[in-house]
Amino acid sequence: MRSITPFLFLFSALSFLFSATSDSPFETFLHCLSNQSSPSISKAIYTPNHPSFFSILHMHTHNHRFSAPTAPKPLAIVTALDESHVQGTVVCAKSNGLEIRIRSGGHDCEGLSYVSDVPFVVLDMFPLGSVDVDIAEGTAWVQAGSTLGQLYYHIAEKSGVHAFPAGVCPTVGAGGHFSGGGYGNLMRKYGLSVDNIIDAKMVDVNGNILDRKTMGEDQFWAIRGGGGGSFGVVLSWKIKLVSVTPKVTVFKVRKTLEDGARDLVYKWQLIATKLHEDIFIRVMHDVVHSSQKGKTIEVTFIGLFLGKSDEMLSLLNESFPELELKKSECIEMPWINSTLYWYNYPIGTPIEALLDVPKEPLSQSFKTMSDYVKRPVPKSGLKSMWEFIIKSESVRMEWNPYGGKMHEISASETPFPHRAGNLFLIEYLTSWGEDGVEAKNHYLNISKSFYEFMSPFVSHSPREAFLNYRDLDIGVNHPSNVTNVDIAQSFGSKYFKNNFKRLVRVKSRVDPHNFFRHEQSIPPLFGNL
Ligand SMILES: Cc1cc2nc3c(=O)[nH]c(=O)nc-3n(C[C@H](O)[C@H](O)[C@H](O)COP(=O)(O)OP(=O)(O)OC[C@H]3O[C@@H](n4cnc5c(N)ncnc54)[C@H](O)[C@@H]3O)c2cc1C
Ligand SMILES: *[C@@H]1O[C@H](CO)[C@@H](O)[C@H](O)[C@H]1NC(C)=O
Ligand SMILES: *[C@@H]1O[C@H](CO)[C@@H](O)[C@H](O)[C@H]1NC(C)=O
Ligand SMILES: *[C@@H]1O[C@H](CO)[C@@H](O)[C@H](O)[C@H]1NC(C)=O
Ligand SMILES: *[C@@H]1O[C@H](CO)[C@@H](O)[C@H](O)[C@H]1NC(C)=O
Ligand SMILES: *[C@@H]1O[C@H](CO)[C@@H](O)[C@H](O)[C@H]1NC(C)=O
Numbered sequence: 001m002r003s004i005t006p007f008l009f010l011f012s013a014l015s016f017l018f019s020a021t022s023d024s025p026f027e028t029f030l031h032c033l034s035n036q037s038s039p040s041i042s043k044a045i046y047t048p049n050h051p052s053f054f055s056i057l058h059m060h061t062h063n064h065r066f067s068a069p070t071a072p073k074p075l076a077i078v079t080a081l082d083e084s085h086v087q088g089t090v091v092c093a094k095s096n097g098l099e100i101r102i103r104s105g106g107h108d109c110e111g112l113s114y115v116s117d118v119p120f121v122v123l124d125m126f127p128l129g130s131v132d133v134d135i136a137e138g139t140a141w142v143q144a145g146s147t148l149g150q151l152y153y154h155i156a157e158k159s160g161v162h163a164f165p166a167g168v169c170p171t172v173g174a175g176g177h178f179s180g181g182g183y184g185n186l187m188r189k190y191g192l193s194v195d196n197i198i199d200a201k202m203v204d205v206n207g208n209i210l211d212r213k214t215m216g217e218d219q220f221w222a223i224r225g226g227g228g229g230s231f232g233v234v235l236s237w238k239i240k241l242v243s244v245t246p247k248v249t250v251f252k253v254r255k256t257l258e259d260g261a262r263d264l265v266y267k268w269q270l271i272a273t274k275l276h277e278d279i280f281i282r283v284m285h286d287v288v289h290s291s292q293k294g295k296t297i298e299v300t301f302i303g304l305f306l307g308k309s310d311e312m313l314s315l316l317n318e319s320f321p322e323l324e325l326k327k328s329e330c331i332e333m334p335w336i337n338s339t340l341y342w343y344n345y346p347i348g349t350p351i352e353a354l355l356d357v358p359k360e361p362l363s364q365s366f367k368t369m370s371d372y373v374k375r376p377v378p379k380s381g382l383k384s385m386w387e388f389i390i391k392s393e394s395v396r397m398e399w400n401p402y403g404g405k406m407h408e409i410s411a412s413e414t415p416f417p418h419r420a421g422n423l424f425l426i427e428y429l430t431s432w433g434e435d436g437v438e439a440k441n442h443y444l445n446i447s448k449s450f451y452e453f454m455s456p457f458v459s460h461s462p463r464e465a466f467l468n469y470r471d472l473d474i475g476v477n478h479p480s481n482v483t484n485v486d487i488a489q490s491f492g493s494k495y496f497k498n499n500f501k502r503l504v505r506v507k508s509r510v511d512p513h514n515f516f517r518h519e520q521s522i523p524p525l526f527g528n529l
Contacts, residue, residue, distance in 0.1 A: 025096040025097055025098055026075050026076075026096070026098065026119070028092075028096050029092045029093060029096040029098055029121070030045070030076075032088070032091070032092035032095060032096065033045070033078070033088045033089065033092045036084070036087065036088035036091055036092055036207075037082070037084045037085045037087070037088030037089075038082050038084045038085070040081050040082055040085075041078075041082075041084075041085055041088060043081065044078050044079045044080065044081050044082075044085050044127075045076055045077075045078055046076060046077040046078075046079065047075070047076045048073060048075075048076075053077065056077050056079060056124070057073070057074070057077060057114065057122070059106075059126070059357070059358075060103055060105060060106030060113075060114070060124065060126060060173075061106055061111075061114055061362070062105075062106050062107045062171070062358075062362060063109065063111055063362070063364075063365060063366055064362055064363055064364055064365040065111065065365035065366065065367070065440065066110075066111030066114065066115045067362075068435070071111075071115055072115055072116060072117060072120075074101070074114070074116075074120050074121055074122040075098070075119055075120065075121055076121050076122075077121070077122040077124050078121060078122070078123050078124065079124045079126065079127050080123060080124065080125055080127060080128050080145075081127050081128075083128070083203070083209065083235055086123065086125075086128075086203045086233050086235060087203050087207040087208075087209070088207070089121065089123045090123075090203055090204075090205065090207050090232075090233060090515075091206070091207035093121055093515075094205065094515050098119065098120065098121055099116055099118050099119065099120040099121070099479060099517070100120060100121050100122070100123050100516075101113050101114055101115070101116055101120050101121070101122050101123070101229070101518065102123050102125065102175070102228060102229055102233050103122055103123065103124050103125060103126075103173075103175075103176075104125045104126065104144045104145050104173030104174060104175025104176050104177075104228075105126075105145075105147055105171060105172050105173020105174070105175065105176055105177065106173065107169070107171070107172045107173065107176060107177070108176060108470055109366075109367075109368040109468075109469055109470045109471070110470045110471070110472045110519070110520075112229065112470065112518045112519060112520070113176065113228075113229070116479055116518070117478070117479055117480060118479045118480050123233065125143075125144045125145040125173070125175050125233075126145040126173070127145060128143040128144060128145040128235065128236075129143055129145035129146045129147070129150060130143045130146065131143070131146050131150055131151050131154040131155075133154050133155055133157070133158045133159075133162075133241075135158045135159050135162065135241075138162070138240060138241045139198065139238060139239060139240055139241060140154075140155065140164075140238070140239050140241060141236050141237070141238050141239075142174050142236060142237050142238075142239055143174070143235065143236045144173065144174055144175030144233075144234045144235055144236060144237070145173065145174075145175065146173070146174045147170060147171050147172060147173055147174070147357070148166050148167055148169065148170050148171075148172050148173075148174065148177065149170025149171060149339075149353075149354035149355060149356070150354065150355055151164060151166070151174060152164070152170070152336060152339050152354055153336070153351060153352075153354040153355055155241060155336075156334070156335070156336035156351065159241075160246055160334055160335075160336075161243055161244055161245070161246055161335075162241040162242070162243060162244070163186065163241065163242055163243070163244040163335050164186075164193070164196065164239055164241055164242065165182075165183075165184055165186035165187055165189070165190040165191060165192065165193060165195075165196060165242060166178075166182045166183075166184050166186075166193045167182055167183065167184045167193075167468075168184050168185065168339075168342050168343055169343060170339065170343060170353075170354050170356070171356075171357065171358060174237060175228060175234055176228045176468075177193065177468065178193045178194060178197060178224070178234075178237055179223065179225070179226070179227055179228035179229075179234065180225065180227055180228065180466075180467040180468035180470075181193065181194055181225045181414070181416040181466070181467060181468055182194060182468065183400065183425075183468075185280040185282065185304045185342060186242065186244075186280070186304075187280070187400075187402075187404075187405065187406055188275075188277045188279070188280050188401065188402070188403055188404030188405060188406060189242075189277045189278060189280075189306060189404060189405060190242045190405055191405040191406060191409055192225070192406075192414070192416060193239070194224035194225045194414045194416060195405070195409060195413075195414065196239055196240045196242065197224050197237050197238065197239055197240075198212075198238050198239065198240050199211060199212045199237070199238035200212060200215075200220065200223060200224075200234055200235075200236065200237050200238065201234070201235040201236045202215065202223065202231070202232040202233060202234045202235055203232055203233040203235060204231075204232045204510060204511075205232065205510065205511045205513075205515050205516065209235065210232070215510075218502075218505075218506050218509075219231060219506055219510055221414065221415070221502075221506075222415060222502070222503055222506040222507075222522075224414045224415065225414040225415035225416035225467070226415040226496070226499075226503045226506075226522060227415075227467050227495070227520070227521065227522065229516055229517070229518050229521050230503075230507060230511070230516050230517070230521040230522040231506065231507065231510055231511065231516060231522075232510070232511070232516060244306055244335040245306050245307050245308075245335075246334065247307075247308060247332040247333060247334060248304060248305060248306050248307070248332070248333065248334070248335050248338050249303075249304070249305040249307065249308060249309040249312050249330050249331065249332050250302075250303060250304055250305075250330070250331050250333065250338050250341050250342070251301075251302070251303045251325060251329050251330050251331065252300055252301070252302045252303075252329075253300070253301045253303075253323060253325060253329060254298055254299070254300050254301075255298070255299050255301075256288070256290070256293065256296045256297065256298050256299075257296050257297050257386065258293055258296065261297060261298075261299040262379055262382050262383065263322065263379075264299065264301070264322055264323060265283060265299055265382055266376065266377075266378075266379050266382060267320065267322050268281065268283055268301070268320070268399075268401075269373075269376035269377065269423060269424070270376060271319050271320055272401035272403065272423070272424065273401050273402050273403030273404075273407070273422075273423050273424070274319070274403060275315070275319055275320070275401075275403070276315050277403070277404030277405060278305055278306040278307055278312075279303065279304075279305050279312065279315060279316070280303065280304045280305075280401065281301050281302070281303045281320075281401065282301075282302045282303075282398060282399065282400050282401070283299060283300070283301055283302075283398070283399040284299065284300040284302065284396065284397070284398050284399075285297060285298075285299055285386070285389065285396060285397040285398075285399075286298050286299075286300070286396050287389055287390055287393055287396070295390050295393075296390070297386040297389065297390060301323060302342065303325075304338060304342065308332060309327055309330035309331075309332055310327075312330065313325065313327060313330070331347070336351050336354075337351065339354065340353060340354065363433060364431050364432070364433055365431065365432050365433075365440065365443070366429060366430065366431040366432075367429075367430045367431075367443065367444055367447045368427060368428065368429055368430075368469045368470070368471065369427075369428040369447060369451050369465075369469065369471045369473070370425060370426060370427055370428065370465050370466040370469040370471065371425070371426040371428070371451075371454060371458040371459065371463070371464070371465070372418055372422045372424075372425055372426075372458060372459040372464040372465075372466075373399075373422070373423050373424050373425075373426060373457065373458055373459070374421055374422055374423060374458075374459055375423070375457075376423065377457045381456070381457050384453075385453070385454070385457075388450055388453055389450070392430075392446045392450065394430050394431065394432060394443055394446055395428060395429070395430050395446060395447065395450050396428075396429050396430075396431075397426055397427065397428055397429070398426070398427040398429070399424045399425070399426055400424055400425045400427070401423070401424045402418075402419075402422045402423060402424060402425070403423075406419055406420075406422075407419060407420040407421075408420075411497065411498070411499070412498065412499060412502075414499075415496050415499045415502075415503055416467075416496075416499075417464075417496055417497035417498065417499050418464055418466065418497075422459075425466055426454075426458070427466075427469055428447065428450060428451065428454075430443050430444075430446055430447040430450075431443075448473065451473075462493045462494045462497065463494060464494055464495075464497070465491075465494040465495055466495070467495040467496075470520065472519055472520065474490070474491045474494050475487050475488070475490035475491030475492075475494075475520070476491070476519045476520060477517075477519055477520070477521075477523070478519070479517065479518060479519060483514055483517065483521075483523040483524075484523075485504070485523050485525065488500075488504075488520075488521075488522065488523045491520055492504075492522070495520075500522075503522045504522060504523065504524070504525060506522075507522040507523065507524045508524040508525045511524060512524045
């Protein structure tokens with residue numbers, strides 16, 4: 001990298017007056033890029049000597065585990081200002097044998113969108129972040145670089161009774177989120193994000209722009225849940241908006257072990273998937289310290305109901321009276337405000353907060369894992385599980401109920417296979433603020449131990465996992481190695497179950513030489529098509 005620094009300086013200063021004759025793959029890549037893309041490409045390239053290189057790199061680096069000074073850095077970041085920059089990056093990286101990492105919101109739980117062990121270029125999609133809402137048609141075109149917060153904001157700008165089923169965290173990017181399925185508190189009513197995508201524009205391995213018609217139904221199926229970074233670069237999605245009531249009802253009820261959390265959580269497991277599909281109740285499990293009780297578990301039931309509080313209370317009074325939810329604990333608000341409430345913003349926060357982008361690189365490291373539960377965890381299991389969490393102090397869990405629409409859609413409708421038969425999805429989150437390898441190993445060990453501890457309570461053969469909570473511990477292909485289909489099968493069966501085979505067939509057809517790849521991408525069947 002160092003040797004080309006002066007060249008790069010010239011490159012940005014004089015963009016198109018090349019006279020250099022050096023020919024490393026990276027330099028040839030830069031030449032090629034200037035030739036292939038629109039003239040504004042010179043403003044889109046950040047090499048490590050650029051004063052803004054690190055701020056651009058860290059702007060969408062959401063896990064401190066991968067932003068340490070020792071983490072591998074890209075040869076360059078191309079911030080796509082124009083669709084031609086995406087086409088140029090693909091064509092030129094491919095012709096020069098360089099690996100690319102595609103990044104939209106940068107929330108990949110294992111950092112795959114901005115870290116690689118082989119020389120690589122980050123294709124950063126955040127500048128392509130427009131949201132074009134057509135209320136008359138009930139649709140929107142959402143560019144890959146938009147965040148969920150931006151999407152929600154722009155829908156609400158045009159209508160108080162439209163919404164979109166997607167994640168709770170407003171800074172997550174549409175590019176990666178929809179590629180992996182995308183779930184949130186509307187999933188029992190409307191399914192996943194991918195269940196509501198009706199068209200897409202993407203750049204294929206030859207640099208061509210395809211839409212649903214030109215890519216064909218097989219590839220359109222694959223990109224709706226088969227994971228980002230395997231089939232091409234998504235430029236934008238066309239989504240179908242869903243309808244919500246002018247006011248929705250939200251609540252948060254907190255109970256510690258001493259308040260009877262165990263019986264409530266047990267009961268929740270029995271009824272959460274059977275509740276009316278307009279009700280969604282997530283359960284969060286946290287360790288808290290209280291002066292009277294010492295260390296204990298606090299369980300938070302956080303609810304969303306598409307309608308008024310009285311109607312919800314009478315439904316819950318029938319199916320979950322043990323929660324003893326009071327009218328005074330229910331708050332009615334427009335759906336858009338509820339997105340802020342669900343992300344823990346204080347009541348009254350202006351909805352412009354949805355447009356915020358994190359300004360500083362985050363100092364928190366985390367490790368995520370996931371599980372699917374098909375039988376209620378017995379009360380004895382809840383007890384030992386919480387004892388483990390209390391001891392660890394660093395693990396928390398979120399339980400998200402299925403049922404409703406999630407159980408009506410067949411397991412092969414999209415690559416996302418976790419439909420009927422599941423009670424809930426567990427997200428495990430272990431996070432820490434300390435720097436260094438020792439701390440990292442300590443917390444990764446806790447995370448792994450807890451995952452092992454949970455195995456009797458969760459799905460098996462395969463132990464299913466949710467792609468958007470990417471976890472490299474369930475199988476990984478090293479990027480410098482020939483892709484091993486058996487290894488891919490090990491994580492592929494967990495993320496996709498039987499849909500993995502169809503994903504491999506699509507991949508073999510659209511990217512047989514495996515240009516779009518990372519540690520958990522879908523492999524083509526080399527020479528075995
Ligand atoms: C704080 C936090 C909260 C979350 N909450 C939820 C939630 O509520 N619901 C849920 O379902 N998930 C949730 N997730 C998981 C999240 O959906 C995934 O991490 C998702 O992949 C993030 O998308 P991104 O664009 O932000 O990430 P990125 O890191 O940019 O991308 C993720 C993956 O997709 C690929 N990719 C990105 N853009 C494109 C593109 N344009 N074309 C092709 N491939 C692309 C990347 O190469 C990478 O492999 C959360 C994650 C975090 C960290
Ligand atoms: C630029 O593109 C043209 C046409 O696509 C091609 O003929 C030429 O060789 C390219 N030049 C470089 C330096 O890549
Ligand atoms: C809840 O149900 C009980 C018994 O069915 C009834 O007496 C009570 O009035 C109900 N409360 C509400 C708020 O609907
Ligand atoms: C919802 O958000 C709007 C816009 O920020 C605000 O004016 C309104 O008071 C909020 N309503 C509630 C009930 O939170
Ligand atoms: C975690 O560390 C302990 C103590 O070093 C070790 O015995 C255990 O096997 C580790 N667990 C995992 C899952 O790595
Ligand atoms: C590459 O693949 C071979 C054979 O599958 C395996 O033995 C080796 O460990 C792999 N190397 C890396 C770095 O993953």
